[in-house]
Amino acid sequence: MLVYAGVSDCNLEEGNMRSDVNISIRPVGETKLGTKVEIKNMNSFRGIHAALEYEARRQRECMAHSIPIVQETRRWDGEALETASMRTKENAHDYRYFPEPDLVPVALSDEQIEEWRKLLPEKPEARRARMVEEYGIAEYDAGVLSQAKANADFFEAAAKGLDKKVAKQLCNLYMSDVMALLNESGKAIGECALTPAALRSLVTMAAKGTINGPTLKELLPEVFEKGGDPEAIVKERGLGAVSDTAALEAFVDQAIAANPGPVADFKAGKKAAAGFFVGQVMKLSKGKADPKIVGQLVARKLAAL
Numbered sequence: 141m142l143v144y145a146g147v148s149d150c151n152l153e154e155g156n157m158r159s160d161v162n163i164s165i166r167p168v169g170e171t172k173l174g175t176k177v178e179i180k181n182m183n184s185f186r187g188i189h190a191a192l193e194y195e196a197r198r199q200r201e202c203m204a205h206s207i208p209i210v211q212e213t214r215r216w217d218g219e220a221l222e223t224a225s226m227r228t229k230e231n232a233h234d235y236r237y238f239p240e241p242d243l244v245p246v247a248l249s250d251e252q253i254e255e256w257r258k259l260l261p262e263k264p265e266a267r268r269a270r271m272v273e274e275y276g277i278a279e280y281d282a283g284v285l286s287q288a289k290a291n292a293d294f295f296e297a298a299a300k301g302l303d304k305k306v307a308k309q310l311c312n313l314y315m316s317d318v319m320a321l322l323n324e325s326g327k328a329i330g331e332c333a334l335t336p337a338a339l340r341s342l343v344t345m346a347a348k349g350t351i352n353g354p355t356l357k358e359l360l361p362e363v364f365e366k367g368g369d370p371e372a373i374v375k376e377r378g379l380g381a382v383s384d385t386a387a388l389e390a391f392v393d394q395a396i397a398a399n400p401g402p403v404a405d406f407k408a409g410k411k412a413a414a415g416f417f418v419g420q421v422m423k424l425s426k427g428k429a430d431p432k433i434v435g436q437l438v439a440r441k442l443a444a445l
Contacts, residue, residue: 157183163192165199174199175209179216179223191216195223267292276304277311284315294329297336302344310343317357321364333367334360341370354427355379379428385437388421388429392437395420396445406442414438 151158159182164174177195182188195214202209214223262270264286271282271292285292295314299307318339322329342363346356351374359370359379374380395417396403406413417438422429 159183159188161188161192163195163199165196165203167203175211177209177211178213180213180226182216187216187218190218190221191223194221198223261289271296275299275302275307275311277308281311281315285311290329294336294339298339298343300336300340302340306343306347309347310339313343313356313360314339317360318364321361325364332364334364335367338363338367338370345370345374349430350374350380352428352430354422354431358427385433388425388433388437389441391421391424391429392417392434392441394424395438396441403442403445407445414442417442 161179161182162176163179164176166172166174177199179188179191179195182191199209201207210228212228213226215226216223268279268282268286271277271286272279275282285295291314295311298314299310302310318329318334322332325332342351342356342359345351346353351359355374359373362368363370363373399417399420402413402416414435418431418434421434421438422431
């Protein structure tokens with residue numbers, strides 16, 4: 141004999157439990173479920189266990205003696221340790237399951253349902269996978285961005301039209317510097333002055349070598365707080381990167397001539413001294429030199445000494 145039991149209702153109020161449980165049995169090998177009986181207003185797990193044990197035994201005895209089991213509500217007598225019938229429920233209407241007369245039937249076509257489905261926002265997990273594929277960013281970064289729709293929307297608007305290499309650079313900047321600015325300011329991305337177009341402009345200029353990394357890091361907080369067109373700011377202030385080799389060589393020569401001590405250190409085997417000269421050239425160029433080109437020129441000049 142198989143026994144099926146479950147809780148149909150359970151409330152906990154001010155430490156007091158009130159629960160209704162259902163039970164039915166059926167012989168092994170049969171597929172049709174037995175008649176369900178509900179036991180009302182149980183107030184302890186011990187009582188529930190005892191009531192279910194008694195009711196399972198009672199129903200088995202009824203079935204063994206061909207006594208019909210009716211669908212009914214019973215109560216548990218904790219002193220007599222038995223259930224007693226309260227009322228029978230022969231039809232669904234007895235459970236107050238009936239059509240609502242004030243609501244008209246609603247018939248929806250498959251076309252209408254599909255049209256509404258298309259209006260639903262993209263699920264985070266689907267967006268995460270698409271962003272990894274479309275922009276070439278790391279799964280972790282896509283996961284962080286897709287957790288907040290505003291962040292994902294901003295990033296995708298900024299990355300629109302960029303190749304994967306630059307889009308990944310944009311993602312790195314957003315995940316590090318932009319997120320840090322959001323945390324420091326306590327603002328959401330939609331509350332700051334930075335726009336997707338401005339962020340795309342900053343990253344694009346850096347990727348093209350129009351501005352160098354330090355200039356990008358310098359401009360981002362300003363545009364984040366005050367807004368503005370990064371390209372116009374760079375042009376107006378003359379912040380464009382100095383990549384002219386002749387001009388940079390002059391700065392390198394000047395830095396080497398003015399610092400004989402670090403030159404001697406380099407000749408003595410202290411290769412880290414080369415970093416000192418890169419810093420000096422960056423100062424002479426007012427931060428506008430391309431650090432990569434400067435590093436190459438410094439290494440070549442020092443090796444020739």
